[in-house]
Amino acid sequence: MDEDPALLTIGQLARRTGMAVRTIRYWSDGGVVSVIGRTRGGYRLYDAEAVARLELVATLRQLGLGLAEVRRVLEDSTTVAEVAAAHVEALDAQIRALRLRRGVLATVAKRGSSTEEMALMNRLARLSAAERKQLIDEFVDEVFSGLEAESPGLEAGMRKAPDLPDDPTPEQVDAWVELAELVQDQDFRRRVRAMAELGAREREHGGPAAERTSQENADFLERVAEHAGGAAERGIAPESPEGAAVLERIVGDTPAIEARQSLLDHLEAFTDVRAERYWQLVAIINGWTPVPARVPAFEWLIAALRVQS
DSSP: OOOOTTSEEHHHHHHHHOOOHHHHHHHHHTTSSOOOEEOTTOOEEEOHHHHHHHHHHHHHHHTTOOHHHHHHHHTTSSOHHHHHHHHHHHHHHHHHHHHHHHHHHHHHHHHTOOHHHHHHHHHHHTOOHHHHHHHHHHHHHHHHTTOTTSOHHHHHHHHHOOOOOSSOOHHHHHHHHHHHHHHTOHHHHHHHHHHHHHHHHHHHHOOTTTTSOHHHHHHHHHHIIIIIHHHHHHTOOTTSHHHHHHHHHHHTTOOOHHHHHHHHHHHHHHOOHHHHHHHHHHHHHHTOOOOOOOHHHHHHHHHHHHHHO
16 A cells, blocks of 8 residues: 555554554554554554554553453443452452561561471461451350350450451561461460359359459559559569568458458469460451550569468
């Protein structure tokens, strides 16, 4: 055909769009860009519309669209907005997967994990929401099974507590892996079961915590945190005269030896760093306010009750 100066050869089109000749030929062979004609020498010719279409193709490809999706957009069988929405969902899924992978790798690096530990953490982190819930449900079922006198609020809270978000931080992934390992530890399960059984008996027959009002319990916890926690931080020995003075500020309203022994037995049964760690991990996973470490304060109080009462 006669060469029209308004038409572009594939080389000219490449210079106008910044694309490689082989790329334009690829899109042309795929039917995305139409060949208007050919030169006397048989070379392809394109019109000005090809420039706009190739620039759109380049943009769509940079955003991750495949050839079939690009063709549907150019054929008006779908809109750019619809394709973009679908790709947002796909990218979100990829980002979540990458964050999860990063979280596992960060945990492996921090712990110095072995190959076997890394594989375990990867499996735990990749559990679905339903599988994560099942893991917690099995733990709670074993702990509270048959304890009708147990607090239903506590059981419900433990059953629904850990909720790993779809877009977790490395810290949340690390916390979930640690929590999953913790609730599968048989010694921890037995310990929490024993605490649940004792709690049920105390609620049914009376005990140090059951005999106080909610406000009195809250005041007691505050005194422990302030006085016993402070004594532990300052290095005050529980058996020292200063330690005795601290103890009186905490339990001065419990003068009887039998009552103090009952309190000691209660504290020894319910003070466990792993149980506290459970709720600290739940708080990290759910993005809640951090749970303070109170076990050191109670351990100091337990030691003081043993030597001072």
